Amino acid sequence: MDWNFIIFSxxxxxxxxGVVQGLVAYSVLAERKISAWIQDRVxxxxxxxxxxxxxxxxxxxxxxWGMFQPLADGLKFxxxxxxxxxxxxxxxxxxxxxxxxxxxxxxxxxxxxxxxMGNQKMVLADLNVxxxxxxxIVSMGVxxxxxxGYAANSKYPMFGGIRSSAQMISYEISMGMSVIPVLLIVxxxxxxxxxxxxxxxxxxxxxxxxxxxxxxxASFAETNRTxxxxxxxxxxxxxxxxxxxxxxKFALFFLAEYxxxxxxxxxxxxxxxxxxxxxxxxxxHPANSIGMGIAHILVFMAKMLFFMVVFIWVRWMFPRFRYDxxxxxxxxxxxxxxxxxxxITALWLWMRS
Amino acid sequence: MAITVDRKPLTFWEKLYLPAIIGGIKVTTKHAxxxxxxxxxxxxxxxxxxxxxxxxYRGAPYLVKDQEGHTxxxxxxxxxxxxxxxxxxxxxxxxxxxxADRTNAEKMPAEFEINMLRCIYCGFCQEVCPExxxxxxxxxxxxxxxxxxxIYNKExxxxxxxxxxxxxxxxxxxxxxxxxxxxxxxx
Numbered sequence: 001m002d003w004n005f006i007i008f009s010x011x012x013x014x015x016x017x018g019v020v021q022g023l024v025a026y027s028v029l030a031e032r033k034i035s036a037w038i039q040d041r042v043x044x045x046x047x048x049x050x051x052x053x054x055x056x057x058x059x060x061x062x063x064x065w066g067m068f069q070p071l072a073d074g075l076k077f078x079x080x081x082x083x084x085x086x087x088x089x090x091x092x093x094x095x096x097x098x099x100x101x102x103x104x105x106x107x108x109x110x111x112x113x114x115x116x117m118g119n120q121k122m123v124l125a126d127l128n129v130x131x132x133x134x135x136x137i138v139s140m141g142v143x144x145x146x147x148x149g150y151a152a153n154s155k156y157p158m159f160g161g162i163r164s165s166a167q168m169i170s171y172e173i174s175m176g177m178s179v180i181p182v183l184l185i186v187x188x189x190x191x192x193x194x195x196x197x198x199x200x201x202x203x204x205x206x207x208x209x210x211x212x213x214x215x216x217x218a219s220f221a222e223t224n225r226t227x228x229x230x231x232x233x234x235x236x237x238x239x240x241x242x243x244x245x246x247x248x249k250f251a252l253f254f255l256a257e258y259x260x261x262x263x264x265x266x267x268x269x270x271x272x273x274x275x276x277x278x279x280x281x282x283x284x285h286p287a288n289s290i291g292m293g294i295a296h297i298l299v300f301m302a303k304m305l306f307f308m309v310v311f312i313w314v315r316w317m318f319p320r321f322r323y324d325x326x327x328x329x330x331x332x333x334x335x336x337x338x339x340x341x342x343x344i345t346a347l348w349l350w351m352r353s
Numbered sequence: 354m355a356i357t358v359d360r361k362p363l364t365f366w367e368k369l370y371l372p373a374i375i376g377g378i379k380v381t382t383k384h385a386x387x388x389x390x391x392x393x394x395x396x397x398x399x400x401x402x403x404x405x406x407x408x409x410y411r412g413a414p415y416l417v418k419d420q421e422g423h424t425x426x427x428x429x430x431x432x433x434x435x436x437x438x439x440x441x442x443x444x445x446x447x448x449x450x451x452x453a454d455r456t457n458a459e460k461m462p463a464e465f466e467i468n469m470l471r472c473i474y475c476g477f478c479q480e481v482c483p484e485x486x487x488x489x490x491x492x493x494x495x496x497x498x499x500x501x502x503x504i505y506n507k508e509x510x511x512x513x514x515x516x517x518x519x520x521x522x523x524x525x526x527x528x529x530x531x532x533x534x535x536x537x538x539x540x
Binding site: 040317 | 381394
């Protein structure tokens with residue numbers, strides 16, 4: 001038994017889960033704030049615990065920025081009545097939120113969010129098949145939604161579930177295909193190696209931008225974000241697959257969606273934007289001091305938050321795709337494009353060798 | 354009759370969705386810039402900022418005092434009778450109660466209550482009042498922690514109502530009469 005490994009893994013696990021949950025909570029706030037700014041509004045600026053007004057400058061300022069809003073949202077979800085509608089399939093109804101949230105949390109495990117601190121690698125599981133693992137887990141995400149739609153025993157959630165099963169499965173293929181050029185170029189499935197390769201040769205987005213575009217669009221579809229939010233299209237399907245859910249069970253779906261956003265932003269950063277590396281200030285090689293280790297983590301977080309903002313921003317930019325347009329885009333545009341991209345990359349690599 | 358809308362097929366450029374993407378980025382950044390940098394926000398932060406109420410606005414009805422601080426109401430109970438939701442309740446002074454605290458009036462109400470939960474701000478009380486003692490004023494957000502608290506009594510109504518100089522009713526009558534004299538429609 002390697003106790004050192006177990007203890008450090010548990011610590012890292014706790015920190016990662018905590019950070020992801022915090023990010024989820026605050027990305028909801030960011031979503032509300034950014035949507036407000038885009039729509040000429042102010043956004044949440046009232047919510048505060050009673051002691052906040054006694055903190056001199058910071059209290060009112062944080063209240064103004066809505067920094068306490070996620071706490072209130074969380075509390076509200078926790079204390080709401082956990083209502084189970086009549087006629088739902090109970091076991092699946094209770095299982096679905098868990099099935100949705102677990103894969104969303106699991107994907108973060110293989111992402112290297114920093115280089116090294118002391119002698120600890122800043123990744124929970126430095127798998128040799130990192131990307132493969134991610135795709136395996138991500139494809140499980142669809143089950144939560146389909147199960148929720150089925151268990152609710154109601155027509156709109158059912159529609160949501162059916163739509164999501166079609167959507168997520170089709171875009172998974174484009175997503176998987178889009179990453180193959182990256183793997184061809186790097187020659188390794190390990191995410192740490194991919195970052196290492198990018199540190200020496202430059203960011204992957206410069207080598208295969210088409211991969212990046214397909215990956216990004218597919219990850220929008222995979223996380224059910226607008227313009228591909230068909231499973232929960234409010235205007236068409238009431239609330240989509242989570243119509244019948246309330247309180248913490250609904251919050252778990254929310255959590256799953258935003259965790260998926262976090263992990264797909266992290267994947268985009270890792271695969272295409274050099275992960276924790278920056279090409280200057282000596283940030284491109286594994287850290288040899290604690291300070292550098294923290295700097296790497298901050299660089300990674302900054303890049304990831306940029307993509308989170310893009311995710312949120314895009315939501316207020318485009319209307320929703322029609323279902324046939326979605327399928328058309330997935331199967332008839334992106335899949336051939338991804339295949340051609342693989343071919344071209346392979347030919348290019350073959351010519352060079 | 355069914356109208357067939359002519360749908361043009363998308364051009365190659367449009368099929369790439371690029372014009373839509375660029376348009377979306379333009380619109381969103383413009384609005385975000387306007388709110389964040391220029392501070393143009395449509396939101397009115399209500400309890401701190403309040404909108405200006407127009408002159409003809411009908412808010413909560415309050416009793417008014419005359420210029421000497423006396424009660425104008427003479428307890429005629431016309432408003433009580435006319436009130437559609439029966440929000441007003443007047444207790445007349447009776448034989449033993451206090452007489453009017455001004456000249457030219459026989460009596461004043463011993464108690465005058467308006468249930469603000471029932472009041473519909475119709476303005477009939479103001480219209481019917483012969484003494485111009487009750488006016489619909491500009492208050493629109495009446496708050497209380499109990500139902501009993503929302504029944505406003507005479508002191509409260511008088512203190513909220515403020516003062517109105519003199520009795521204007523004869524002046525208004527005169528103006529109305531004059532207006533009838535020169536009837537605007539030419540025959």
